[in-house]
Amino acid sequence: MTSITQIQTNRVKARVLMLLASLSLTSLGLAIQGERFAFKTQDEVYALGTSSDAAITVVGSRDSSAYVLDGAGKTLWSVKTKNAVTSVAVSPEGDFVAVASADSTLTLYDRAGKVIWSKTASGPLGSVALSSGAERVAYGVNNTSLLNKDLHVYLLDKQGQALWKGQLTGSPVSLALQANSQNLVVGADDASLTMFDADGKQRWQQGGSDIMMGVGISSDGSQVVGGSQDRNVYAFDASGKALWTHQAQSKIRALAMSGDGARVAFATSENGVQLLDAKGQIAWQEPSQNNASSVTISGDGQTLIAGFTSGAVSAIDLKLALSGASDNAFARLWQLGLVGLGILVALGLGVWYLRRNPKGQELLNDWNSSRARAWRSRYSYVLLIPTFGLLLIFHYYPAASGLYHSLTKWDPAIGTEFIGLANFQAMLKDRYLAIGIGNVVVILIVGIFKTIVFPLFMAEVIFHIRSIMTQYWARTAFVIPTIVPGVATILVWRFIYDPNLGILNIFLKSVGLESLTHSWLGEPNTALGSILAIGFPFISALPLLVLYAGLIGIPGELLESATMDGANALRRIFSIHLPLLAGQIRLLLILVFVGNIQDFTGILILTGGGPLDSTYVPGLEMYYHATRFHNLGYAAAIGVALFVVIMAFTVIMNRFLRPSAEYQA
Amino acid sequence: MSNMTIPSQPKLRSSSQKNQERLSQWGLYLLVALFLFLTFVPVYVMLSMSFKDNSQIYTNFWGLPDPWRWGNYAQGFKNIGHYTINTVINSVASTVLVVVLSSLSGYVFARHRFPGKELFYFLIVGLLAIPGILTIIPAFVTVRQLGIWNTAWALILTWTSGGQVIGIFLARSFIAGLPEELFEAGRIDGATEFQLWYKVAVPLSWPILMTIAILHMVGAYNDFLWPLLVIGDDSKQVVSVGLTQFTSSFGVTEYGPQMASNVIASIPLLILFLFGMKYFISGITSGAVKG
Structure with a gap:
């Protein structure tokens, strides 16, 4: 009887769910207005280039291929490279195509795909640009390794002969060549934007505050734009005077400008592709809001082509898209309203269905009677609704989502693909994770000293002071530094470690130990140690207070009798204090473990895992995969693995470090 | 020794x-x-x-500044003033919510009897064992799906959700220790459940609520990774992220204004500790050990 009822309920549930699913699906399947064609590569789209009429488009992908498409998105030809294609360019007329790849090769093709010349640079090629008729070819070597930085931009003629090279203050990351090759704009990883004239003389330099990921110049050279990782689009006039700045919602990964300078398109890491007008105002926003990785705009400003980390490419007719731009916000609101309405209707239908159906009615009655007792205490449940509402949305659902998505290739905007344990298998081969685990072991061992040994020592010192007032003031004084925010403390220590101005090197020099000075955070051998030494002498408020309160809580007569028996202070500490502090020490051990395994704030701020990879930790690897590589499934898998480790440790600690010797009166 | x-x-x-x-x-x-x-x-x-410029730092490291560069503070305030204000607004809003929810749910768990009470309570305090690293990335995706990404709600609601867990734990054990006669008297006078909460439970549990508020406020004020993930607009960003924004600027780092920024960022916590230090200390010494 019950089983039949259950089957019935399940059927009803399934119908309601299907109805809901179909409703939400229709609302999501909204195509981009004005889309001309779509294309898909096997991996992240790194580079895009198009001719001024968008009749020829080149797509460079991380899948080590460059695809040449016609105006309708049909593949004309493609080339395979040995490594990811990092930059592509098309001459304004569409006669020539340049392909640069991470295997340090730059190749110039004609329209039909015939190689004109090919050359090898000293490092991975970061960017390439072509002038009208490929009369000039510019490229920059994006060698970001600390030792082999190439700080030059190179200009070649049509035959591939070098004309000049321009000196920069950072490695070139992006290039734009004026159609008549009169001016060359270079964006570099030191946040600079530099303008060169046709002979390689530097005309002016400007800067943002982070890597200049994309630059553009109008065909008359009167407008120059740069898009930076600091989220800003900067516009300058021909002489380098700032015209306007537009702030985007997330990091800019690529930027392009139409020939007349009236349209600037940029790709952001988290908010899709957006279009600005000549004054730097948002003119259009690509509605999917996927993680964009590349963008280009045709010289005539009519076609925008966007590339995404998922490998998708979308060409958009701006005339059509702009005509519908204003409707988008309304469309979204309507969608939301429709979904809400749909849910209400579905619920109503569900209840109606149950009422009509005799089995359903039975079910409703059954439900009611079993909950009769609960009904009397309905106010208790009502009062708990806000708490559980929040927990459901921000804790239970994300936790379940993390566990599930660790088994998937996860991109919320594109879709989710179940891949079983592949993420966990990949973790076994992840070099950075291996380095990170090694570092975390060191951090944990040092953490025990920082969080238990040093504070315990100071708690004992304070506890043994006879004057209660002095005890009070000493304890309070150690709490005061808590008012400095954690990040501010980290930044103060960064200053202490500064190689030139830092207190540490200045101190070493002043006592004649110049040989011991280091660029503390900048050298692989000293970086991790320097991060670990932050907070010296490690008397932080929480462990000190916990241990001190534990000492105060030890019954006086116990210590008195021990003293009577002739136990000295050391003996009392080891035989009475430590066993009786077992509860506090266990708590601090768990805090050391749980806190240090998860935390990477200091490392993210100070070294970002470097120099080389000396300060990587698993949490940082997770963060990078989630934010930089858009590898959310893998990030979730790292989170799950760390969760399992933390849980195992906590259970073990609670089982085996029971405060069995705890004083029992 | x-x-x-x-x-x-x-x-x-x-x-x-x-x-x-x-x-x-x-x-x-x-x-x-x-x-x-x-x-x-x-x-x-x-x-x-914070009162020196780079050359003074170089030539006169240990001594007092001469002259005192008060301009560093003007620059520092220009740099992080709006971040500091954002953080204070968001963390105060979240703290108020945490205090309300902790006392409300703590009261229900301490004083009510209803089916499934211990199960519900376990569902809450069990979260103390779930590390943030498991939920941070999925929660980030959830916030985007909800459409509150890049809004103050992404901070206030998530901070509140997390902060109420320890808050309910502390408030329940405190309210459970209050004499039952007080609530009984209220019931005889015809007080509703809601009135019993805010007229009896809240005033009597004020010390623990202050402790919860201060511990939560300090935690929210210091949060770095979550705001870094969910806030994109500079104008909405919080101070711990804001402090790091001036470190990679173009050209040479001027340390004076940066240190002044750090000092400015400490002021709200200084004010909080001026009147709340004893609650902070009692919260750590009493509450934490039980957990």
Whole structure:
């Protein structure tokens, strides 16, 4: 009887769910207005280039291929490279195509795909640009390794002969060549934007505050734009005077400008592709809001082509898209309203269905009677609704989502693909994770000293002071530094470690130990140690207070009798204090473990895992995969693995470090 | 450690033992002073550098600034003033919500009897064992799906959701210790459940609610990774992220204004501790050990 009822309920549930699913699906399947064609590569789209009429488009992908498409998105030809294609360019007329790849090769093709010349640079090629008729070819070597930085931009003629090279203050990351090759704009990883004239003389330099990921110049050279990782689009006039700045919602990964300078398109890491007008105002926003990785705009400003980390490419007719731009916000609101309405209707239908159906009615009655007792205490449940509402949305659902998505290739905007344990298998081969685990072991061992040994020592010192007032003031004084925010403390220590101005090197020099000075955070051998030494002498408020309160809580007569028996202070500490502090020490051990395994704030701020990879930790690897590589499934898998480790440790600690010797009166 | 010796038999104290005791007490004072000095070196560095420019730092590192560069503070405020205000608004809003929810749910769990009570309670305190690293990335995706990404709600609601967990734990054990007669008297006078909560439970549990508020406020004010993930607009960003925004600027880093920014960022917590330090200390010493 019950089983039949259950089957019935399940059927009803399934119908309601299907109805809901179909409703939400229709609302999501909204195509981009004005889309001309779509294309898909096997991996992240790194580079895009198009001719001024968008009749020829080149797509460079991380899948080590460059695809040449016609105006309708049909593949004309493609080339395979040995490594990811990092930059592509098309001459304004569409006669020539340049392909640069991470295997340090730059190749110039004609329209039909015939190689004109090919050359090898000293490092991975970061960017390439072509002038009208490929009369000039510019490229920059994006060698970001600390030792082999190439700080030059190179200009070649049509035959591939070098004309000049321009000196920069950072490695070139992006290039734009004026159609008549009169001016060359270079964006570099030191946040600079530099303008060169046709002979390689530097005309002016400007800067943002982070890597200049994309630059553009109008065909008359009167407008120059740069898009930076600091989220800003900067516009300058021909002489380098700032015209306007537009702030985007997330990091800019690529930027392009139409020939007349009236349209600037940029790709952001988290908010899709957006279009600005000549004054730097948002003119259009690509509605999917996927993680964009590349963008280009045709010289005539009519076609925008966007590339995404998922490998998708979308060409958009701006005339059509702009005509519908204003409707988008309304469309979204309507969608939301429709979904809400749909849910209400579905619920109503569900209840109606149950009422009509005799089995359903039975079910409703059954439900009611079993909950009769609960009904009397309905106010208790009502009062708990806000708490559980929040927990459901921000804790239970994300936790379940993390566990599930660790088994998937996860991109919320594109879709989710179940891949079983592949993420966990990949973790076994992840070099950075291996380095990170090694570092975390060191951090944990040092953490025990920082969080238990040093504070315990100071708690004992304070506890043994006879004057209660002095005890009070000493304890309070150690709490005061808590008012400095954690990040501010980290930044103060960064200053202490500064190689030139830092207190540490200045101190070493002043006592004649110049040989011991280091660029503390900048050298692989000293970086991790320097991060670990932050907070010296490690008397932080929480462990000190916990241990001190534990000492105060030890019954006086116990210590008195021990003293009577002739136990000295050391003996009392080891035989009475430590066993009786077992509860506090266990708590601090768990805090050391749980806190240090998860935390990477200091490392993210100070070294970002470097120099080389000396300060990587698993949490940082997770963060990078989630934010930089858009590898959310893998990030979730790292989170799950760390969760399992933390849980195992906590259970073990609670089982085996029971405060069995705890004083029992 | 040997200088920690304390006389073994107080009743039979000889004068040499008295001297020895005095000596060891001075040793302890010296140790406390040394460790306090070392602990406060970074604080001193921050304060003194905040009044210098780079060349003064280079030529006159240890001494007091000459002249005092008050302009650093004007620059510092320009840099992080709006971040600080954002953080104060968001963390105060979240703290108010946490106090309300903790006392409400703590009261329900402490004073009501209803089916499934212990299961529900376990569902809440069990979260204390779920590390943030498991949920941070999925929660980030959830926030985007909800459409509150890049809004203050992404901070206030998530901070509140997390902060109420320890809050409910502390409030329940405190309210459970209150005498039942007080609530009984309220019921006899015809108070509703809601009135019992805000007229009896809240006023009586004020000390623990202050502790919850201060612990939560300090935590929210210091949060770095979550705001970094969910806030994109500079104008909405919080101070811990804002402080790091000026470190990679173009050209040479001017340390003076940066240190002044750090000092400015400490002011809200200074104000909080001026009247709330005792709640902070009692919260750590009593509440944490039980957990």
